[in-house]
Each structure stands twice: as C-alpha cells, then as structure tokens.
Amino acid sequence: MVAAALEPFMKGDTGRNTRGLLRLIILCTIAGAAVASRLFSVIRFESIIHEFDPWFNFRATKYLVQNGFYSFWDWFDDRTWHPLGRVTGGTLYPGLMVTSGIIYHILRLLSMPVDIRNICVLLAPGFSGLTAFASYLITSEMTTSPSAGLLAAAFMGITPGYISRSVAGSYDNEAIAIFLLVFTFYLWIKAVKNGSAMWGALTALFYGYMVSAWGGYVFITNLLPLHAFVLICMGRYSPRLYVSYSTWFALGTLASMQIPFVGFLPIRSSEHMSALGVFGLVQLVAFVEFVRQQVPNKQFQTLLRGLILVIFAVSMGALVLLTVSGVIAPWSGRFYSLWDTGYAKIHIPIIASVSEHQPTAWPAFFFDLNLMIWLFPAGVYLCFQQLKDEHVFVVIYAVLASYFAGVMVRLMLTLTPVVCIAAALALSSILDTYLVANNPTPKETQPNGQATGDVVKNATDYIKDSLRSTRNPVLGIYSYISKASVVGAVTTYLLLFVLHCTWVTSNAYSSPSVVLASKLPDGSQHIIDDYREAYYWLRQNTPPKAKIMSWWDYGYQIGGMADRPTLVDNNTWNNTHIATVGKAMSSREEVSYPILRQHDVDYVLIVFGGLLGYSGDDINKFLWMVRISEGIWPEEINERNYFTARGEYRVDDEATPTMRNSLMYKMSYYNYNALFPAGQAQDRVRGSKLPAEGPQLSTMEEAFTSENWIIRIYKVKDLDNVGRDHASAVAFDKGNKKKKTAKRRGARALRVE
Amino acid sequence: MPPKQRAQISSTSSVPPIPKSITSTSQSTTHGKSSSTSSFSSKSNQSAQDVLIDLWNNYLNTTPQRVKLVDVFMAFLVMVGGLQFVYCVLVGNYPFNAFLSGFSATVGQFVLTASLRIQTNPENKMEFRSVSHERAFADFVFGSLILHFFCVNFIN
Numbered sequence: 059m060v061a062a063a064l065e066p067f068m069k070g071d072t073g074r075n076t077r078g079l080l081r082l083i084i085l086c087t088i089a090g091a092a093v094a095s096r097l098f099s100v101i102r103f104e105s106i107i108h109e110f111d112p113w114f115n116f117r118a119t120k121y122l123v124q125n126g127f128y129s130f131w132d133w134f135d136d137r138t139w140h141p142l143g144r145v146t147g148g149t150l151y152p153g154l155m156v157t158s159g160i161i162y163h164i165l166r167l168l169s170m171p172v173d174i175r176n177i178c179v180l181l182a183p184g185f186s187g188l189t190a191f192a193s194y195l196i197t198s199e200m201t202t203s204p205s206a207g208l209l210a211a212a213f214m215g216i217t218p219g220y221i222s223r224s225v226a227g228s229y230d231n232e233a234i235a236i237f238l239l240v241f242t243f244y245l246w247i248k249a250v251k252n253g254s255a256m257w258g259a260l261t262a263l264f265y266g267y268m269v270s271a272w273g274g275y276v277f278i279t280n281l282l283p284l285h286a287f288v289l290i291c292m293g294r295y296s297p298r299l300y301v302s303y304s305t306w307f308a309l310g311t312l313a314s315m316q317i318p319f320v321g322f323l324p325i326r327s328s329e330h331m332s333a334l335g336v337f338g339l340v341q342l343v344a345f346v347e348f349v350r351q352q353v354p355n356k357q358f359q360t361l362l363r364g365l366i367l368v369i370f371a372v373s374m375g376a377l378v379l380l381t382v383s384g385v386i387a388p389w390s391g392r393f394y395s396l397w398d399t400g401y402a403k404i405h406i407p408i409i410a411s412v413s414e415h416q417p418t419a420w421p422a423f424f425f426d427l428n429l430m431i432w433l434f435p436a437g438v439y440l441c442f443q444q445l446k447d448e449h450v451f452v453v454i455y456a457v458l459a460s461y462f463a464g465v466m467v468r469l470m471l472t473l474t475p476v477v478c479i480a481a482a483l484a485l486s487s488i489l490d491t492y493l494v495a496n497n498p499t500p501k502e503t504q505p506n507g508q509a510t511g512d513v514v515k516n517a518t519d520y521i522k523d524s525l526r527s528t529r530n531p532v533l534g535i536y537s538y539i540s541k542a543s544v545v546g547a548v549t550t551y552l553l554l555f556v557l558h559c560t561w562v563t564s565n566a567y568s569s570p571s572v573v574l575a576s577k578l579p580d581g582s583q584h585i586i587d588d589y590r591e592a593y594y595w596l597r598q599n600t601p602p603k604a605k606i607m608s609w610w611d612y613g614y615q616i617g618g619m620a621d622r623p624t625l626v627d628n629n630t631w632n633n634t635h636i637a638t639v640g641k642a643m644s645s646r647e648e649v650s651y652p653i654l655r656q657h658d659v660d661y662v663l664i665v666f667g668g669l670l671g672y673s674g675d676d677i678n679k680f681l682w683m684v685r686i687s688e689g690i691w692p693e694e695i696n697e698r699n700y701f702t703a704r705g706e707y708r709v710d711d712e713a714t715p716t717m718r719n720s721l722m723y724k725m726s727y728y729n730y731n732a733l734f735p736a737g738q739a740q741d742r743v744r745g746s747k748l749p750a751e752g753p754q755l756s757t758m759e760e761a762f763t764s765e766n767w768i769i770r771i772y773k774v775k776d777l778d779n780v781g782r783d784h785a786s787a788v789a790f791d792k793g794n795k796k797k798k799t800a801k802r803r804g805a806r807a808l809r810v811e
Numbered sequence: 812m813p814p815k816q817r818a819q820i821s822s823t824s825s826v827p828p829i830p831k832s833i834t835s836t837s838q839s840t841t842h843g844k845s846s847s848t849s850s851f852s853s854k855s856n857q858s859a860q861d862v863l864i865d866l867w868n869n870y871l872n873t874t875p876q877r878v879k880l881v882d883v884f885m886a887f888l889v890m891v892g893g894l895q896f897v898y899c900v901l902v903g904n905y906p907f908n909a910f911l912s913g914f915s916a917t918v919g920q921f922v923l924t925a926s927l928r929i930q931t932n933p934e935n936k937m938e939f940r941s942v943s944h945e946r947a948f949a950d951f952v953f954g955s956l957i958l959h960f961f962c963v964n965f966i967n
Contacts, residue, residue, distance in 0.1 A: 254930075254946070259950070297929045297938050309919060309958055315911070315961075316961060341922075
C-alpha cells in the first residue's frame with residue numbers, strides 16, 4: 059500500500075531516491091506557490107469571508123462547531139425564508155462544513171486553538187495545494203514522463219480558472235470539490251488500469267465525499283459511465299472494467315444516497331439514469347462474455363440473438379412503464395439549460411438571473427487559461443496517439459467539459475483540470491523531444507533527463523515505432539541552437555503565463571466584494587466598507603427578531619453578518635416566495651404595503667450605487683425582479699411597463715409612471731436630490747440626470763443610509779394610529795408641519811458627510 | 812508471495828478434465844434465468860435447447876468446486892434480491908429506505924463477489940497482473956465492509 063502510494067514518485071532509472079526526493083520537494087513548492095498566490099485578498103484586505111454563498115457556509119459551519127454534528131444534521135432554520143423556514147440540514151451539501159469542522163477539532167486537539175473563521179478563510183487555498191498534488195497523480199497515470207505530472211501540478215496550482223473560485227475567503231463548495239473531482243478521477247483511472255476492487259471502492263468513497271460537497275458531482279456521475287460506455291463501444295470491454303465500474307457504481311450510489319439532500323435522487327432523477335443503464339450494460343456484457351467462453355461459436359450466435367431480443371423488449375417496456383407512471387423524475391431545469399441555452403431565460407428566470415449561469419464569452423477562456431488554451435488541443439491529440447483506456451477518459455472529459463464550459467461560465471471550473479492535464483502532456487512532450495535526446499548512439503536507450511532534473515520518457519520512442527522512415531535510430535534534435543531556441547521560447551511562455559496568472563489573480567479574483575476598494579487620486583487605496591457598516595447597523599439597532607426584506611442576493615449576507623431573519627436568500631428554493639418579494643419591490647406602494655405587512659417585514663434593505671457608480675445595484679437587477687414576479691402574477695406585473703415607449707430602460711424624467719411609482723425606484727432615489735444642488739441630481743451608474751423632484755414615500759421611512767449610499771435601509775411604518783391610509787397621513791403631516799421635514803432633511807445631510 | 816500464489820493456482824486448475832476454459836463472469840443463476848426466457852423467444856430455433864443443455868453441462872464439468880460455492884452464494888443473493896423486489900412490487904415500498912438498502916446490499920454484494928470471482932480466475936491472470944488472490948480477497952472484504960456500513964446507515 060505504502061509502496062503503491064509512493065510508486066509514482068519513484069519512476070526513473072538513476073538515483074531513485076534523489077529523484078523521488080526532488081520530485082517531492084518540487085511538489086511541495088508548487089503547493090506552497092498555489093497557497094501563496096491565493097492570499098492576495100487576505101493581505102490586501104483582511105481575513106474575511108467573500109461574496110454571498112460563502113457567508114451561508116460560514117454561518118452553517120459556526121452552527122456545526124457550536125451545536126455539534128447531530129443538531130447540525132437536523133437543523134431547522136427559522137431565521138431564513140420567513141415565515142416558511144428552511145430545513146437547512148436536509149437541503150445543503152454538508153461536506154464543506156464538516157471538513158472545516160473536523161479540521162477545527164483536530165487543531166483543538168493539538169492544542170492549537172484557531173478561530174473557525176480563519177479555518178474557513180484558508181480552507182480553499184489549503185485544498186488548492188492538494189488539488190495540485192492530485193493533478194500530478196492523474197497526469198502521471200497518463201504518460202511515462204513525470205515532468206508532465208509536475209507541469210500539470212504547477213498549472214493547476216496557479217491557473218486563474220481555478221483560482222477564481224478558491225482564493226482565500228471564498229469559502230464555497232467548489233473550494234474542496236475540485237480537489238475531490240480530480241482525485242476521484244485519479245482513483246477511477248487507477249481502478250480501470252489495475253482492475254482492482256480496492257481502487258474502485260476508494261473511488262466510490264471519494265465520490266461519496268464529492269456528493270456531500272458539491273452539486274457538480276453529477277458531472278462525475280455521468281462522465282464515468284460515459285467512459286465505460288465508450289470503452290465497451292470501442293470493443294475494449296475487459297474484466298478490469300467490470301470490476302472497477304461495478305464496484306464504483308454499487309458502492310458509490312449507496313454512498314451518494316447517504317446525503318439527505320441527494321436522498322433518492324440517484325434512482326429517481328434522469329441525470330443519474332445513465333450510470334444505472336451502463337451498470338446494467340456492463341453486467342450484460344460480462345454475462346455474454348461468460349457465455350461465449352462456455353459454448354462454441356455457432357451456438358453462441360443463436361443464443362445471443364434470443365438474448366438481445368428479450369433484453370430489448372424488457373428494457374423498453376420498463377422504460378415506458380416508468381416514464382408513464384412518473385417514477386423517474388423529469389430533468390431538472392438547471393440541467394435543461396445546459397442543453398438549450400435559451401431555455402432558462404424563457405422558463406426559469408431565476409436561474410438565468412444568476413450571472414454565473416450565463417454562457418461564457420470567448421475571451422474568458424483566454425483570460426482564465428492563457429497559454430494552456432492553445433496547448434489543450436495538442437494535448438488531446440497526443441492522447442489520441444496513444445489511446446489507452448485512460449487516454450480515452452481524457453478525450454471524453456475534454457470534449458464534455460469544453461461544451462459545458464461554453465454553456466455556463468461557472469463550469470469553466472470543471473474544464474480547468476483537463477486543460478491543465480492536456481497542456482502539461484503537450485508541453486512535456488515538446489520539452490522531452492528537445493531536451494532529452496542527447497546522444498545519437500545507434501542503440502536507443504532511455505536517455506537521462508538533465509537540465510530540468512526530470513526523468514523523461516524519450517518521445518522519439520514512439521515516433522520511432524509509428525513510422526518506418528523514422529526507424530533510423532539517429533533521429534532527433536541534437537543541435538544546441540535548435541534546442542536552446544525552443545526551450546527558450548517555452549520558458550518565456552511559461553514565465554509569461556506566471557505573470558498573467560499573478561496579474562489576473564491580483565486584479566480580478568481577489569476582491570471580497572463585501573469590501574470594495576478604490577484608488578484615490580494620489581494612488582493610495584481607499585476602502586469602501588458600506589456593506590459591513592449597514593449590516594452592523596442592523597445588528598446593533600434592530601431587535602433580534604426584526605425581519606429584513608431584501609432581494610435574494612443579500613439574504614445570506616444579512617443572515618451571516620447582521621444575524622437577522624430574512625425573507626429570501628441565495629438558496630432560491632422557493633420561487634414563489636422570491637416572486638413575492640419581487641412583486642413587493644416592483645409594485646406601487648399601495649400594493650406593496652399589504653404584502654410587507656403580511657410577511658411581518660420590519661425593514662427593507664436595498665443596494666443603491668447611483669452616488670458612487672457601483673453598477674451591481676438593485677436598480678440594475680430590477681428587471682429580474684420584474685421578470686420573476688411576472689412569472690407568477692402575469693396580470694399584475696408586466697415587464698413592458700417598465701420600459702419607455704422606445705424600449706429604453708430609463709430612470710430619469712422619461713421613466714415610465716410604473717417605473718417611477720415602483721417601490722424600488724422610490725426607495726433608491728428617496729431624498730437623493732438633497733445631496734445635489736436643485737435640479738442637478740445625477741445617477742452615476744446609469745449616467746442620467748434625475749427628475750427635479752424626488753419620489754415621495756408614505757408607507758415607510760428611511761432608517762439608515764450608509765456612508766456612500768450603497769446600502770439604504772427603510773423601516774416599514776406601522777398602521778396609522780387614527781386609521782387613515784399612509785398617503786393621506788403623510789399629506790396631512792406635510793400640510794401642517796413643513797418645518798419638521800425641513801429639519802429632517804438637515805439631519806440627513808449631516809449623515810451623508 | 813509468489814510460490815504461494817502458484818500453489819493456489821495449480822490447486823484450482825488441477826480440478827478434473829478441462830475441455831473448455833473456466834470463464835470470467837459467473838452469474839450461474841442469472842444465466843439460468845435469462846436463458847430460460849430466451850428459449851421462449853427463440854422457440855422456432857431447434858438447437859436452442861441443445862445449446863442450453865450444452866452450456867449447463869459444460870459449466871458443471873469445468874467449474875472447480877470452490878468457484879461453484881461462490882456461484883451458489885451469488886445465486887442466493889439473486890434470489891434474495893428478487894424476493895425483495897417482488898415484495899416491493901406486490902406489497903408496496905413503504906419503508907423505502909429499508910427496501911433500497913436491502914436491495915442494494917444484495918446487488919452490491921453480488922457485484923463484489925462477481926469481481927472476486929473474476930479476479931481469481933486463472934484465465935484472467937494477464938488482465939490482473941497487480942492483483943494477487945490474497946489481494947483480491949482483501950479487496951472483497953474491504954468493499955463489503957464499506958457496502959454494509961452504508962446499508963446499515965441507510966436503513967433507518
């Protein structure tokens with residue numbers, strides 16, 4: 059076992075131990091580099107959880123650490139999705155939280171009490187080191203040249219496509235899932251190669267871990283059966299395949315059903331049916347093989363014909379029966395949108411509204427993968443040249459992942475590992491060809507690697523075998539000039555790649571998005587901390603039971619930072635509830651107020667970027683609220699009414715009455731005029747001048763506005779004491795007490811400073 | 812290690828005359844079941860029955876005793892699994908967890924046993940160069956342990 063684990067390190071013919079040690083040191087350095095390049099955000103800002111989803115994971119982890127595993131498992135959260143609540147323990151992927159919980163307790167055991175927040179922040183970088191190691195292992199299985207493995211590890215360590223989801227503080231499921239993905243694939247390849255039930259069982263175990271960690275496990279669920287299926291179709295069925303696939307499927311399916319959130323899905327939903335089907339197919343093929351060896355050829359044909367007929371009839375019947383009776387669930391919407399990119403936009407706006415579910419723009423590929431994107435096809439081509447079982451796997455993986463990465467930005471993440479592997483294969487074969495062939499002796503022995511310190515399989519080896527004209531043993535590149543030029547070029551590319559990766563990481567992917575950074579005119583950094591300011595205000599100034607309504611993007615952050623109950627959050631499990639919030643935001647006050655009352659809303663929180671030019675604000679997301687609520691109440695909300703007659707989305711004088719009367723518009727621009735000289739109010743995001751007279755709010759009052767006006771919080775008024783409606787009450791107040799409003803305006807101007 | 816292994820192979824292969832090879836997958840019962848159904852569909856074919864009889868005799872003659880024992884175990888598993896399935900169809904699947912874990916326990920155990928049988932088959936020696944017989948058995952135990960742990964955990 060230990061020898062087997064160490065075996066990949068010990069390839070090579072000279073200085074076994076030295077090489078192994080050297081390789082280990084290189085890998086450790088790569089892991090170190092992988093961790094280090096993800097720490098920009100911690101150094102630049104602070105040790106803080108990023109973005110949206112991580113805040114929920116962080117909150118759940120804290121709950122796990124405080125209350126123990128069992129109460130975490132049975133956790134019913136009444137502080138989200140008010141008034142419905144959420145069966146959190148049964149609707150999340152617990153792998154991430156449990157992992158950091160275990161790390162937390164191990165560190166405590168070693169009497170190193172580390173704050174759980176720091177563990178959460180640093181979990182993703184830590185696992186990225188392991189991912190680099192796993193990609194070394196998997197690449198070493200592909201080729202005899204271990205330099206490929208080291209290159210793949212280095213690529214995996216620093217490629218922006220992976221860093222984008224694993225910087226320090228991005229405490230999301232992907233943080234550990236990518237490691238599990240790559241490692242599961244490694245174990246699978248190992249299982250197919252050796253035909254060992256142990257590797258198959260280990261694959262199943264890590265697959266189970268993967269299922270507990272990320273919804274993307276479906277990718278494995280479909281890729282492994284596809285690999286097995288393609289192998290069978292290529293006529294490459296072998297007992298090894300039977301052993302590995304059956305073991306993986308039998309154990310892995312059971313393992314995946316242990317997670318409450320997945321539950322019976324593996325036998326119910328269509329996404330998992332391919333695995334089941336291939337399992338049946340493998341059993342059949344194995345059985346047929348068995349029979350074939352038992353009887354003479356002629357008889358076998360008769361038998362086979364009967365068998366095929368029966369199986370066809372039975373399986374068709376079963377399929378029709380199951381589909382008609384509805385036992386097999388239809389495909390989930392997110393899955394449809396993988397095949398038909400327009401599907402989500404028409405049918406499920408809530409999926410389409412998430413920016414990471416949008417199709418990928420082509421520059422993103424170059425941005426995230428840089429030079430690997432053009433090495434990638436070369437690497438796949440090299441796989442075709444050898445085309446053993448494991449190379450078939452890489453080819454399939456490459457094709458599928460490329461497609462999916464083109465459909466959804468987020469799935470770039472699953473493409474990254476295979477690109478790293480293929481690129482490393484291509485690059486190492488170039489380096490081997492140019493660096494290693496050092497002695498034109500007639501007898502072609504395994505030459506020894508020198509400059510790079512890697513042992514390498516001579517690439518001329520298979521060239522020699524494939525073409526008769528190249529059987530001439532004195533073939534290869536032996537002149538120093540050609541060697542130096544090619545190696546020099548490759549080194550330059552690699553250095554540029556490192557530069558690019560560092561630049562992308564530092565500029566694009568290291569912003570926590572909770573804290574914004576901007577540059578002052580003198581070049582110094584200015585931190586805009588409105589989010590935390592507002593959430594902290596909520597935490598300090600509102601009763602613990604106060605219900606906060608906001609668009610669902612901010613639900614997790616409010617739960618995590620302000621610790622207040624929310625109506626909707628990023629879990630988005632209940633479309634109607636979200637549509638209700640959308641309706642409240644996009645309707646007139648008179649319509650919204652009863653909705654707010656019905657849902658016990660105490661405060662409404664919106665994000666407004668008009669003062670600062672922060673483009674990710676609620677007015678820009680507003681159309682999604684309209685669309686989602688239109689999906690439920692088409693007769694009350696109509697998207698067209700929010701556009702001008704010429705089809706423009708405007709907020710200035712020409713905005714439509716529906717737009718100007720909507721609660722969101724009113725809340726965003728309420729009192730905004732007061733900041734500017736009369737008639738000069740301007741929205742810096744949409745670059746438009748606002749109407750001279752600002753909107754009037756009657757059913758709610760402004761409670762808090764953050765320093766840069768990014769977050770505005772409104773308090774929902776209680777019913778009027780005298781029983782008037784709010785509009786007339788406000789009008790009455792205005793008519794009598796003009797002085798008071800003037801005073802209020804003055805006070806707010808102070809807060810703005 | 813090596814001498815022991817060789818001894819075991821010779822012991823398994825020294826069982827009576829071997830006109831044809833012992834083969835990969837076992838599934839004696841599955842084969843019995845589906846061959847009986849296939850005889851219905853190809854009734855027009857005269858030789859089908861002979862073929863099946865041939866097959867059966869061939870199996871009886873060539874399979875070593877120890878492998879037959881494994882096959883009986885697998886037949887038992889198929890029977891238990893089939894029973895559970897019939898029960899589920901007839902009576903209903905109310906404790907669905909229990910049914911699932913029971914059923915997948917039989918399926919999983921069947922598959923693992925089949926794997927063990929394939930791996931220890933001398934015919935497949937070339938395929939499983941890294942897997943000795945002892946290793947195959949250890950893998951079998953390892954897999955079964957995991958399987959039954961999951962089943963017990965899932966049964967509610």
